[in-house]
Each structure stands twice: as structure tokens, then as C-alpha cells.
Amino acid sequence: MTILLHEKLKLRYPIIQAPMAGGITGPELVSAVSKSGCLGSIGAGYMKPGDLSSLISEVKAETELPFAVNLFVPESQNVSESEIKVAYDALQPYRGELGISETMPALQEMASPYHEQLEIVLRENVPVVSFTFGMPASEEVRELKNQGVFIIGTATSVMEAILLEDRGVDAIVAQGSEAGGHRGTFSGPSSQHLLGLMSLVPQICDFVSVPVIAAGGIMDARSFRAALQLGAQAVQMGTAFLTTHESSAHPAYKEAVLNAREDQVVVTAAFSGKEARGIKNQFIHGMENETRILPYPLQNELTKSIRKAAAEQNDAEFMSLWCGQSPRLSRSQSVEELVNSIIHANKEART
Incomplete structure (x- = not known):
């Protein structure tokens, strides 16, 4: 019998709150989402390591249920x-x-705080870690897996999804062009990675074997059902959670x-x-x-x-x-x- 993604993550429902950086995902929102049977996510992108450590502790104080931390893979600029x-x-x-x-x-x-953030994630035994803007290094994937961490990557094309699966991630967010915030593109210009969700999800599902999470424009039950019908095992929602009372x-x-x-x-x-x-x-x-x-x-x-x-x-x-x-x-x-x-x-x- 196939174990679905939300069952692997010990969730009641196949819904992930998008890890919106910039102070939106405070402890109240993340814990409320996890308590609702979904996966709350900390958007750690710009956070100082000390602030991230404190926020993880605050979420843990609110709930013992699973939650995720999202990191921005650094991009070198000359x-x-x-x-x-x-x-x-x-x-x-x-x-x-x-x-x-x-x-x-x-x-x-x-300079990016990525490496210090990753150390904190490992030290705090965060159960789920997601990555955007690139792929974690092979040694980082091994270290996370040795600690039992579930790893999620972000793809805006089929090729990026294939690269992420080869790197060893456990699930892939298929980010359609409808998504709010930053594009997760890492294999070329973002202008060449603007596939809509309805086109992107089934293509990625056909070319990878790991579970696919649909992200981009999903706001209600209609788009939720559509994403699952296209082959996704879960959805990731950002804007819908941004305007909730618990959002920061x-x-x-x-x-x-x-x-x-x-x-x-x-x-x-x-x-x-x-x-x-x-x-x-x-x-x-x-x-x-x-x-x-x-x-x-x-x-x-x-x-x-x-x-x-x-x-x-x-x-x-x-x-x-x-x-x-x-x-x-x-x-x-x-x-x-x-x-x-x-x-x-x-x-x-x-x-």
C-alpha cells in the first residue's frame, strides 16, 4: 500500500503553508497551521541565525506537531x-x-547566513527542511538524511525537478508562475521558467518518482482539488495564509x-x-x-x-x-x- 506524502509527514491534510520570508511566518501562524492538521513552515530566508533559533524554540513551545523550516540556497555574485x-x-x-x-x-x-541557519536546523532537530533558489550540496543532503530530516526542494521546470530528485530530496514543490513572492528558479533565467501550474505539475509528476507538491495560485477547495487531480500529493499555499488572523x-x-x-x-x-x-x-x-x-x-x-x-x-x-x-x-x-x-x-x- 502506497504511503501518501501527508501520511509520511504525519499530517491530517495534504496542505503546506508556504514558507514566506520577511517576518510573516511567526510562531502563531506556524503553530496554528500545524495544529490544524497541516504543515506550518518558517520562512528563514533573511533571518539572522540567532533569530531563527529563537523562532524555532517558540514554535516548539506552542506545538509538538511537525513543522518545516525553509532556507534560501546562496547564490554567489561577483x-x-x-x-x-x-x-x-x-x-x-x-x-x-x-x-x-x-x-x-x-x-x-x-553575506548569506545560510550555513549558520543550516547548523541551527540540524541542532534543533527540525523534522522538515525545504530549500529554494537552488539545491543543497550533496554532503548537506547526507547530513540531513542521517538525522532523519525530510527534505523538500523547489522546482520551476521539469529539468530542475529531475536535478533535485538526483540530488536526493524526498519531495518537490512544483512552483507555477502564479505563485506569489520569489521564483525558485535555479537552472537559468526566470523568464524561461514561467510555466503555469496546470502545465507544470503533470509534467513533473511524469518525470520524477518522489511526491510532488503543487504551489502557485491555490486559494480554495477548487484549486486544491485541481492540483491533486493533476497528480500532486499535496499543495503549498502562501497568499491564502498571508491574510489569516495568525499571520504576522x-x-x-x-x-x-x-x-x-x-x-x-x-x-x-x-x-x-x-x-x-x-x-x-x-x-x-x-x-x-x-x-x-x-x-x-x-x-x-x-x-x-x-x-x-x-x-x-x-x-x-x-x-x-x-x-x-x-x-x-x-x-x-x-x-x-x-x-x-x-x-x-x-x-x-x-x-
């Missing part, structure tokens, strides 16, 4: 201090508008998503240097023709003060409002209400 200065100066009008006074960060201050997303961010139209959602590299889908605002509009943008994660470091000041000033026009293609389906509700609406509607559809 950029000079002079290039950083040029990109930094291009952002001065936005810092001026928000009243930000700061000095340009040094190149060494922009900024109130102005939640409000922007709840009131957004589908034609306001665009793909931009302006905030981070890597293509990401979100709601178009004044910052994105102003940066549309800007050529002085550094690659990820350097651009992300340069805009950090802008995003932080915007949040402090309750100004959504300068915040990164990551969102999938279906904002009209977002609701202000509890995690329990969201999960129950999906599961109950799905049961009714089968009777």
Missing part, C-alpha cells in the same frame, strides 16, 4: 564596491522620501492583498534583484526603467531600510507586497476557518 555604490545611489530618492539616514552597507555585511504580515500588507485586483499583480526584481510576484506600488512603478539594480541578495540588502521604514510608517507604497495571481480570492479569516473551508468543500464535492 559585484564590486563601486557597483554597489551606483545601485545604492539609485535608491536615494526613496530613502529621502521616507526620511532614511544611513550609510551604505559594506559588501561583507551582505503587516496590517497594511494584508489590507493591500485583500483589496488588490489580479491585474495589479506584477513580477519585479526591483526590491531584491530576483524576480518576484507582488502588488504593484509606487516603488515598483518608480523602478520600472531602472537599470542600476544589483542581483539577489545584494539588492535585497540595499532596499532593506526602505522596506523597514515603510512598515514603520504604515506606508504600503514602499513595502514589498508579495502576492500570488489570485488576490480576489483572499479572505480575512483564521487558519482554522481557511483549512476547514477547503477540507469541508472538498468532502462535499466527492459525495
Whole structure:
């Protein structure tokens, strides 16, 4: 008898809360999702190692149920201090508008905390670890598996899924172009990896033997059923959980998503240097023709003060409002209400 993915992970339902970085996935959201019978996820991408350790402890204090931590595989960038200065100066009008006074960060201050984060994940015995922006190294996979960790990779094409399976991951997130936030592409330009979920999932399912998790635009029971029908064993949902009561997303961010139209959602590299889908605002509009943008994660470091000041000033026009293609389906509700609406509607559809 085949053991399904959610059974392997000891979940009641095949639903994973997307690991949204940037402070959205606090202990309240992650633990509430896990308590609901799904898999809560910490988006550790930008977190300092000490903060990640504290957050893991907080989640463990809330629940003994499984949860995941997501890490951003580092991308090496050969950029000079002079290039950083040029990109930094291009952002001065936005810092001026928000009243930000700061000095340009040094190149060494922009180093990825990935390796320290991975050490913490291993030390804290996190049961599930997912990776985005690339593949963990072979020795890292061996170390995680020796400790019994379930490993999930992220693919935006069939080739990426094949590479991840060969590397030894236990499951693969098939990230359709509908997904909010950053593209998980790692095998070429993101512009060449924009397959929609309906096309991507069945193709990946046909070419890998590990379980596939569908991600991108899944907001309710209809898209949940469709993803499973296409061959996925579970779904990963971000925007739907972002607007829940337990989410730590900024109130102005939640409000922007709840009131957004589908034609306001665009793909931009302006905030981070890597293509990401979100709601178009004044910052994105102003940066549309800007050529002085550094690659990820350097651009992300340069805009950090802008995003932080915007949040402090309750100004959504300068915040990164990551969102999938279906904002009209977002609701202000509890995690329990969201999960129950999906599961109950799905049961009714089968009777």
C-alpha cells in the first residue's frame, strides 16, 4: 500500500503553508497551521541565525506537531564596491522620501547566513527542511538524511525537478508562475521558467518518482482539488495564509492583498534583484526603467531600510507586497476557518 506524502509527514491534510520570508511566518501562524492538521513552515530566508533559533524554540513551545523550516540556497555574485555604490545611489530618492539616514552597507555585511541557519536546523532537530533558489550540496543532503530530516526542494521546470530528485530530496514543490513572492528558479533565467501550474505539475509528476507538491495560485477547495487531480500529493499555499488572523504580515500588507485586483499583480526584481510576484506600488512603478539594480541578495540588502521604514510608517507604497495571481480570492479569516473551508468543500464535492 502506497504511503501518501501527508501520511509520511504525519499530517491530517495534504496542505503546506508556504514558507514566506520577511517576518510573516511567526510562531502563531506556524503553530496554528500545524495544529490544524497541516504543515506550518518558517520562512528563514533573511533571518539572522540567532533569530531563527529563537523562532524555532517558540514554535516548539506552542506545538509538538511537525513543522518545516525553509532556507534560501546562496547564490554567489561577483559585484564590486563601486557597483554597489551606483545601485545604492539609485535608491536615494526613496530613502529621502521616507526620511532614511544611513550609510551604505559594506559588501561583507551582505553575506548569506545560510550555513549558520543550516547548523541551527540540524541542532534543533527540525523534522522538515525545504530549500529554494537552488539545491543543497550533496554532503548537506547526507547530513540531513542521517538525522532523519525530510527534505523538500523547489522546482520551476521539469529539468530542475529531475536535478533535485538526483540530488536526493524526498519531495518537490512544483512552483507555477502564479505563485506569489520569489521564483525558485535555479537552472537559468526566470523568464524561461514561467510555466503555469496546470502545465507544470503533470509534467513533473511524469518525470520524477518522489511526491510532488503543487504551489502557485491555490486559494480554495477548487484549486486544491485541481492540483491533486493533476497528480500532486499535496499543495503549498502562501497568499491564502498571508491574510489569516495568525499571520504576522503587516496590517497594511494584508489590507493591500485583500483589496488588490489580479491585474495589479506584477513580477519585479526591483526590491531584491530576483524576480518576484507582488502588488504593484509606487516603488515598483518608480523602478520600472531602472537599470542600476544589483542581483539577489545584494539588492535585497540595499532596499532593506526602505522596506523597514515603510512598515514603520504604515506606508504600503514602499513595502514589498508579495502576492500570488489570485488576490480576489483572499479572505480575512483564521487558519482554522481557511483549512476547514477547503477540507469541508472538498468532502462535499466527492459525495
